[in-house]
Amino acid sequence: MDTSVVETLDHLVADATxxxxxxxxxxxxxxxxxxxxxxxxxxxxxxxxxxYAHELDEKQLMRLSKWESVNFFSLNxxxxxxxxxxxxxxxxxxxxxxxxxxxxRFLGEENGHMWFFAQFCLRYGGKIYPxxxxxxxxxxxxxxxxxxxxxxxxxxxxxxxxxxxxxxxRDTTLHPLIREVNQVHHDDEWRHIIMGRKLVGLLYEPLRxxxxxxxxxxxxxxxxxxxxxxxxxxxxxxxxxxxxxPEPFAFxxxxxADPARSGYHETFFKRITGFLTSQEIISGSPFEGAGI
Numbered sequence: 284m285d286t287s288v289v290e291t292l293d294h295l296v297a298d299a300t301x302x303x304x305x306x307x308x309x310x311x312x313x314x315x316x317x318x319x320x321x322x323x324x325x326x327x328x329x330x331x332x333x334x335y336a337h338e339l340d341e342k343q344l345m346r347l348s349k350w351e352s353v354n355f356f357s358l359n360x361x362x363x364x365x366x367x368x369x370x371x372x373x374x375x376x377x378x379x380x381x382x383x384x385x386x387x388r389f390l391g392e393e394n395g396h397m398w399f400f401a402q403f404c405l406r407y408g409g410k411i412y413p414x415x416x417x418x419x420x421x422x423x424x425x426x427x428x429x430x431x432x433x434x435x436x437x438x439x440x441x442x443x444x445x446x447x448x449x450x451x452x453r454d455t456t457l458h459p460l461i462r463e464v465n466q467v468h469h470d471d472e473w474r475h476i477i478m479g480r481k482l483v484g485l486l487y488e489p490l491r492x493x494x495x496x497x498x499x500x501x502x503x504x505x506x507x508x509x510x511x512x513x514x515x516x517x518x519x520x521x522x523x524x525x526x527x528x529p530e531p532f533a534f535x536x537x538x539x540a541d542p543a544r545s546g547y548h549e550t551f552f553k554r555i556t557g558f559l560t561s562q563e564i565i566s567g568s569p570f571e572g573a574g575i
Contacts, residue, residue, distance in 0.1 A: 288481055292385050295474045299388035302470070306395030309467060313460055316407045319345050322352035322461060324454045327447055329518050332543035347526040352461065353408035354522045355447060356400040359468075361414040362440045363397040369433045378430070385478055392471045403464055416516055428502070431486040435506055435564075438479035442555035443513055445472045480558060487564055506559065507569035514548050515539065545570055 316322070319342060328344065328351055330336050339347065367390060373379045374386045404411045445468075451457055452466030490498065518539055523531035538544060548570050549556075559565040 288485065289381065291477065291481055292382060295478055296385050296388060299385075299392065299471075299474055306399050310399060310402075310460065310463060312402065312406060313458075316349075316458055316460070318349055320458060321345060321348050321454075321456050322458075323348040323355065324450050324457065326547075327351075327450060329522075329538055329544075332547060333538060333541045335538075343527070347522070347528070350408070350522040350525045351517075351519075353404050353410075354412050354519045355517070356404050356464075357412035357414075358516055359400045359444060360397050360404070360411055361416070362444070363393050363400075366437045366440070367393055367397070369437070373430070373433075382478070382482065389475060389478070392475075396468055396471065399464060399467075412519060412521055415519070416512065427486070427489055428498070431483070431490060431502070432505065434479060434482045434486055435559075436509060438476065438483050439506070439510055439513060439552075439555055441472055441476050441479060443551055445469055445476060446551050446554070448472065483564070484562055487562065491563075503565045506565050510552055510556070510569035514551070 322345070325331065325336075325344065325348070328336075328348060330339065330344070330347065336344070370386055370390060374390070375383045379386070401411060448465040448469040452462055452469050454462060490502070518535045520531035520535045523534050528534050549568065552569070556565065556568060560567060
């Protein structure tokens with residue numbers, strides 16, 4: 284592992300240590316959050332840019348924002364569960380000796396994140412939306428490919444989440460608790476994203492050096508499909524049902540098919556698709572010809 288990676292690791296470990304906090308005492312949980320307020324920045328809602336952003340009245344949009352916020356935090360819980368499992372499998376194993384010290388901080392922070400996201404969902408939504416995604420793990424016999432895909436998925440997930448966290452952490456129209464949960468998560472995630480980019484680049488290099496274009500094409504397609512699947516998880520028919528929207532499955536399909544949404548999807552993933560494209564890991568936008 285080159286000197287720059289070692290220096291980055293040392294810096295991130297030191298920063299995580301200096302900014303350590305207890306998630307169990309970090310927040311002042313209010314007794315309740317009023318439904319008639321914004322729970323999510325309006326242009327992050329799945330209806331933004333569509334006719335429903337105008338046809339639904341403010342009361343309906345605020346109710347929708349509540350359940351989309353609960354869904355977003357639920358997605359975080361499920362994503363964190365996978366990364367905890369996968370990183371734990373690799374900590375202090377051959378090939379991961381150097382990042383293992385950072386992994387200890389990473390696992391501790393992510394466990395705390397999962398706890399406070401669950402607290403929010405259960406306290407103010409009364410539930411955590413179940414994970415409806417297909418299993419993202421693949422039966423890879425090739426260990427190097429399996430390692431690469433695990434950390435690429437983690438990075439894609441964290442980049443999507445951080446886009447939302449950044450926006451909502453700074454949105455003064457949101458309740459202070461909602462802003463704080465998003466901001467605290469971002470304050471930790473920037474370290475995870477920096478390390479994630481380093482690891483993804485390092486883990487891809489030996490695959491690139493094989494000169495196997497068929498393998499590279501397969502990984503390209505897999506990751507672009509993973510990005511589009513991540514977008515689709517933001518459109519949850521259970522959310523629409525809880526928000527009082529009739530025919531929630533048809534509503535979801537109409538939103539996903541609306542051309543106005545494609546620009547939002549590009550924005551959500553602009554940083555990560557730019558990184559993966561610049562590294563020649565993917566060949567272009569995951570949304571070109573994807574129909575979403």
